[in-house]
Amino acid sequence: MIDWIAYAWLIPVFPFLAFVLIGLLPKRTLGWEDGGGYAVAGAAGALVLSMLVIWDVLNGQTLTHDAPRSTWLIIGDFRIEFGIWVDQLTAVMLVVISVVGTLVVIYSGGYMHEEGVGRRRYYAEIMLFISVMYGLVIADNYLQMFIFWELVGLCSYLLIGFWYEKPSAASAAKRAFIVTRVGDIMLMAGLIILFKYVGTLDFAVLFGQGAGSIVSRGEIPQDMLTLATALIFGGAIGKSAQFPLHEWLPDAMEGPTTVSALIHAATMVKAGVYLTARTYPLLVQTPESLLFVAIIGGVTALIAATCALAANDIKRVLAYSTVSQLGYMILALGAGGYLVIHAHEAGGYAAAMFHLMNHGFFKALLFLCAGSVIHSVGTNDMRSMGGLRGKMPITSITMLIGSVAIAGIPPLSGFWSKDEVLAAVYEGGEFDPVFFALWAMGVATAFLTAFYMFRMWFMTFAGAPRSEVHAHESPKIMTVPLMILAGLALVSGFALFVGEGFMGFIERSIEDLPVTPLHESLTDIAVRIFTDPLTYVSLVLAVAGILLAYRVYYLPGFDRSVFAVGVRGKLQRALENRWYISQFYDDFAVKVWYGFALVADWFDIYVIDGIVNGFAYLGANMGATIRKAQSGNVQRYASLIILGIVVLLVFILYVLPWGGW
Numbered sequence: 072m073i074d075w076i077a078y079a080w081l082i083p084v085f086p087f088l089a090f091v092l093i094g095l096l097p098k099r100t101l102g103w104e105d106g107g108g109y110a111v112a113g114a115a116g117a118l119v120l121s122m123l124v125i126w127d128v129l130n131g132q133t134l135t136h137d138a139p140r141s142t143w144l145i146i147g148d149f150r151i152e153f154g155i156w157v158d159q160l161t162a163v164m165l166v167v168i169s170v171v172g173t174l175v176v177i178y179s180g181g182y183m184h185e186e187g188v189g190r191r192r193y194y195a196e197i198m199l200f201i202s203v204m205y206g207l208v209i210a211d212n213y214l215q216m217f218i219f220w221e222l223v224g225l226c227s228y229l230l231i232g233f234w235y236e237k238p239s240a241a242s243a244a245k246r247a248f249i250v251t252r253v254g255d256i257m258l259m260a261g262l263i264i265l266f267k268y269v270g271t272l273d274f275a276v277l278f279g280q281g282a283g284s285i286v287s288r289g290e291i292p293q294d295m296l297t298l299a300t301a302l303i304f305g306g307a308i309g310k311s312a313q314f315p316l317h318e319w320l321p322d323a324m325e326g327p328t329t330v331s332a333l334i335h336a337a338t339m340v341k342a343g344v345y346l347t348a349r350t351y352p353l354l355v356q357t358p359e360s361l362l363f364v365a366i367i368g369g370v371t372a373l374i375a376a377t378c379a380l381a382a383n384d385i386k387r388v389l390a391y392s393t394v395s396q397l398g399y400m401i402l403a404l405g406a407g408g409y410l411v412i413h414a415h416e417a418g419g420y421a422a423a424m425f426h427l428m429n430h431g432f433f434k435a436l437l438f439l440c441a442g443s444v445i446h447s448v449g450t451n452d453m454r455s456m457g458g459l460r461g462k463m464p465i466t467s468i469t470m471l472i473g474s475v476a477i478a479g480i481p482p483l484s485g486f487w488s489k490d491e492v493l494a495a496v497y498e499g500g501e502f503d504p505v506f507f508a509l510w511a512m513g514v515a516t517a518f519l520t521a522f523y524m525f526r527m528w529f530m531t532f533a534g535a536p537r538s539e540v541h542a543h544e545s546p547k548i549m550t551v552p553l554m555i556l557a558g559l560a561l562v563s564g565f566a567l568f569v570g571e572g573f574m575g576f577i578e579r580s581i582e583d584l585p586v587t588p589l590h591e592s593l594t595d596i597a598v599r600i601f602t603d604p605l606t607y608v609s610l611v612l613a614v615a616g617i618l619l620a621y622r623v624y625y626l627p628g629f630d631r632s633v634f635a636v637g638v639r640g641k642l643q644r645a646l647e648n649r650w651y652i653s654q655f656y657d658d659f660a661v662k663v664w665y666g667f668a669l670v671a672d673w674f675d676i677y678v679i680d681g682i683v684n685g686f687a688y689l690g691a692n693m694g695a696t697i698r699k700a701q702s703g704n705v706q707r708y709a710s711l712i713i714l715g716i717v718v719l720l721v722f723i724l725y726v727l728p729w730g731g732w
Contacts, residue, residue: 075123083205089113156211167431171337200226254309261302311343328442336435365405369509372398381646406499417578419495426488436556440470458536484564521616
């Protein structure tokens with residue numbers, strides 16, 4: 072029987088080979104959609120191999136400490152080796168990347184059909200994007216991961232700015248690249264600290280608990296490990312668009328909607344959550360960093376949810392939704408670390424990864440539904456939509472399923488994972504009361520999520536049309552992926568109850584930590600969820616959010632102009648301006664950094680260049696002056712020589728003795 076897990080290194084090769092072929096083959100050989108066939112084949116090949124590897128992991132196989140490695144660089148006695156790391160966490164990421172990536176590429180055959188000459192570049196870039204994300208999640212050390220981490224950032228820059236002729240797209244791409252670089256610098260600094268003290272970035276050494284943690288082994292002081300883990304999480308703040316580096320993601324909507332679906336559901340922003348989860352063996356040794364992680368996640372979830380309330384661009388609503396849901400995942404990881412330390416439970420860690428998987432399916436569904444709408448009506452503005460339910464029935468129903476799932480209504484997937492997230496955060500309050508406040512923020516976010524998602528659905532599909540655009544349902548190449556993702560959004564939450572259950576499966580990826588294995592039966596899990604009063608708190612608030620959206624945006628007679636007057640008007644303007652956070656960054660860049668750049672430019676011109684040019688001017692003028700002394704008169708030369716000898720004798724006979732020489 073073949074051990075497919077040993078061939079996991081081939082998973083990134085399939086899409087990378089497609090990238091090379093699309094980029095280098097003559098145009099006449101590209102075939103369907105100018106390379107779309109190669110892209111589908113590359114994504115499908117990676118999907119098949121990913122499923123085979125996942126099957127091995129489900130059967131108890133992993134490839135971690137004993138994985139074969141290859142030497143990349145040798146410097147004296149120091150060598151850098153690269154390898155693969157496949158465990159339960161890797162398997163979850165492979166599920167999301169392979170399924171969502173393949174469906175997005177297939178969907179692109181319809182969405183990008185009218186793009187013309189740009190299709191070849193699009194398919195090449197999206198194949199490279201998927202390939203490097205695979206490389207990131209199977210890396211067995213931080214250096215290897217960092218290389219793919221940077222390539223993920225490059226691909227997102229290229230795809231966000233795909234329509235580079237539009238100033239807004241070019242600006243959004245630059246903004247995403249620059250803001251995420253801030254996080255990348257923090258990540259690099261954290262890795263440098265680890266390498267300085269431990270001497271390696273290999274997971275097998277850093278995470279191995281057999282002889283104790285790297286702190287107990289005396290390899291790194293506790294305060295430096297805390298600093299290193301906080302800085303590593305800084306990389307996740309940038310890549311996963313967490314507060315205060317979250318504003319690049321809503322602006323990234325300038326790229327094709329298919330790119331948005333990939334970034335939000337399977338690649339770019341999920342990389343930060345994966346990095347945090349992968350660093351768990353180090354984070355649980357640093358409670359201060361865990362609390363920092365949880366606070367950032369809770370604050371991000373709530374702030375992003377409020378910004379989605381007033382957004383009128385359908386993709387921007389979903390973008391803020393992504394930021395908010397990523398905040399849930401980060402919050403669960405922070406709270407889960409406290410549970411590992413104090414209760415020896417992996418509930419928070421498992422809940423975060425469960426929500427990551429479910430979110431990948433329903434968020435890809437929501438973005439591709441938005442793409443279907445935009446493809447049909449030609450606008451992103453929900454105020455110009457309405458009444459599309461009858462004209463686009465498949466898109467309407469599938470987007471409704473995605474909206475119900477993200478709102479956390481049972482039995483759809485979002486309910487199960489969001490409930491586990493909030494339960495873990497509330498349990499963390501037993502060890503630090505800050506988590507009670509964070510739980511309250513999470514519950515408030517659940518209400519806001521339900522409200523703004525159904526606000527979006529009602530404005531788009533319900534009521535009477537608000538424009539004369541002739542809408543129509545998208546072709547099957549686009550609607551079939553929607554139906555598949557809708558099915559996954561319906562059933563993926565039941566992974567909680569299949570086999571050993573998702574929670575028991577994923578917790579084995581941190582079995583080296585002091586975690587008590589989960590012995591809760593699947594029936595007990597269901598009983599616990601539905602007998603916990605806290606479950607109904609978030610559920611009632613979610614239903615209330617849906618009903619409020621129904622009253623405001625569907626039933627006639629509600630005057631929404633009340634939101635634009637008085638104190639509520641100021642709040643409305645603040646929400647429309649994204650709490651002025653983006654404006655603050657723009658003003659800070661113009662007034663502070665641009666001002667600093669002007670000062671630096673002045674210093675460079677008048678001080679640095681002034682000194683250099685001054686010496687050149689002085690040398691040239693001295694040369695011109697001395698040149699005049701070269702008259703060719705021998706008597707003058709002799710006089711100058713005698714004068715020089717006299718001055719030298721006076722200096723030797725009188726000046727030096729006077730100075731004590």
